[in-house]
Amino acid sequence: MKMEHPTPMQWQFSQRAQQLQSSVIREILKVTVRPEVISFAGGLPSPATFPVERMQAAFDKVLSQQGKVALQYGPTDGYGPLREWIAQSLSTADAKILPEQVLMVSGSQQGLDLLAKVLVDEGSKVLVETPSYLGALQAFSVYRPEFVSVPGDEHGLLPDQVAAIGQGARMLYSLPNFQNPTGRTLPLERRLALVEACARLGLPLIEDDPYGALSYRGEPLPRMLNMNPQGVIYMGSFSKVLTPGIRLGYVVAPVPLIRKLEQAKQAADLHTAQLTQMVVHEVIKDGFLDQHIPTIRKLYSDQCQAMLDALEEFFPAGVTWTKPAGGMFLWLTLPKHIDSMKLLDEAIADLVAFVPGAPFYANEAEHNTLRLSFVTVPPEKIREGVAKLGKLIASKL
Numbered sequence: 539m540k541m542e543h544p545t546p547m548q549w550q551f552s553q554r555a556q557q558l559q560s561s562v563i564r565e566i567l568k569v570t571v572r573p574e575v576i577s578f579a580g581g582l583p584s585p586a587t588f589p590v591e592r593m594q595a596a597f598d599k600v601l602s603q604q605g606k607v608a609l610q611y612g613p614t615d616g617y618g619p620l621r622e623w624i625a626q627s628l629s630t631a632d633a634k635i636l637p638e639q640v641l642m643v644s645g646s647q648q649g650l651d652l653l654a655k656v657l658v659d660e661g662s663k664v665l666v667e668t669p670s671y672l673g674a675l676q677a678f679s680v681y682r683p684e685f686v687s688v689p690g691d692e693h694g695l696l697p698d699q700v701a702a703i704g705q706g707a708r709m710l711y712s713l714p715n716f717q718n719p720t721g722r723t724l725p726l727e728r729r730l731a732l733v734e735a736c737a738r739l740g741l742p743l744i745e746d747d748p749y750g751a752l753s754y755r756g757e758p759l760p761r762m763l764n765m766n767p768q769g770v771i772y773m774g775s776f777s778k779v780l781t782p783g784i785r786l787g788y789v790v791a792p793v794p795l796i797r798k799l800e801q802a803k804q805a806a807d808l809h810t811a812q813l814t815q816m817v818v819h820e821v822i823k824d825g826f827l828d829q830h831i832p833t834i835r836k837l838y839s840d841q842c843q844a845m846l847d848a849l850e851e852f853f854p855a856g857v858t859w860t861k862p863a864g865g866m867f868l869w870l871t872l873p874k875h876i877d878s879m880k881l882l883d884e885a886i887a888d889l890v891a892f893v894p895g896a897p898f899y900a901n902e903a904e905h906n907t908l909r910l911s912f913v914t915v916p917p918e919k920i921r922e923g924v925a926k927l928g929k930l931i932a933s934k935l
């Protein structure tokens with residue numbers, strides 16, 4: 539039985555929901571998935587790196603040996619052996635991390651939401667880098683903070699600016715390794731200075747680190763977490779070192795904050811899928827990542843170099859770009875008069891795509907910037923796409 543002529547609903551969305559917007563990137567991606575478009579727009583890791591067979595074998599093993607546990611509800615803080623593995627992998631000689639400091643989350647994106655949920659009131663000051671990860675700005679925006687942009691340069695944010703603007707803020711969100719979107723890395727002395735500046739202010743410092751393992755040359759710089767485990771909230775993810783489709787990340791923080799985040803997570807989704815946590819533990823417990831990560835680093839490093847070479851070859855004077863030491867992105871600055879949002883329409887007509895830089899700024903945007911990802915496009919296509927973009931930009935000079 540169905541009502542004959544129901545009147546269409548007039549949806550009265552909450553004020554909070556009115557803050558929500560679709561990510562500009564996801565909108566752009568809808569256009570750029572066309573196979574004829576050479577897309578440097580995506581933020582996706584390369585599927586060539588996904589260990590499909592290994593995952594399949596682990597699913598089989600977990601289901602056949604521990605199926606009843608894997609398919610049951612699990613604890614909110616996460617699967618114990620995986621939390622222990624993470625705590626151990628993040629511990630250093632002078633800063634031991636305990637399993638009870640680790641909360642498993644459904645992708646580190648959920649961690650961003652939960653952190654803002656428990657730390658930010660409407661109008662609270664939240665310090666962010668300029669530019670910063672769009673998905674974090676989007677997650678925090680729901681809680682209607684006042685974003686304060688920390689000034690920075692090509693090496694990342696300037697810690698000596700934090701003391702002046704951080705008074706009374708609720709958190710500082712930072713991306714020290716191969717930042718999304720710029721690819722830049724915060725130098726060691728700035729890390730130390732930032733940890734100290736935040737500690738002095740009693741300001742929680744978020745260290746979002748999904749790309750840290752993807753260093754092209756040697757080990758990444760020391761984590762800020764280990765410089766002050768009492769004041770730094772570390773966020774990790776399996777998205778870039780295994781696969782993003784399993785939606786598995788973690789937050790590491792002092793226990794009182796973890797307990798509060800756990801309550802927020804309980805309300806949100808009870809817990810992260812037990813099955814995927816057990817499978818990931820099965821995959822990584824015997825050192826798989828130590829062999830696997832170097833293959834990702836090699837692929838991304840080669841493709842990064844292909845893009846840097848092509849930029850050198852095809853781009854006109856007046857355009858500058860970052861030279862990442864790891865990760866998935868580089869960042870371009872065009873002459874001031876070129877608005878990359880407008881350039882994108884012409885680029886797509888020419889079958890090449892990128893992400894305009896403006897949405898990555900919490901406050902005043904620089905419209906002459908853009909982000910390029912090099913990880914999902916093979917080197918010959920990188921060359922072809924960069925040549926097209928270079929020609930287009932040259933025509934504007």
Ligand code: PMP
Binds near residue numbers: 581673746
């Ligand atoms: N932080 C940063 C800086 C990211 O780039 C991403 C994904 N693009 C995330 C967090 C979210 O990652 P996930 O939810 O897949 O763990």
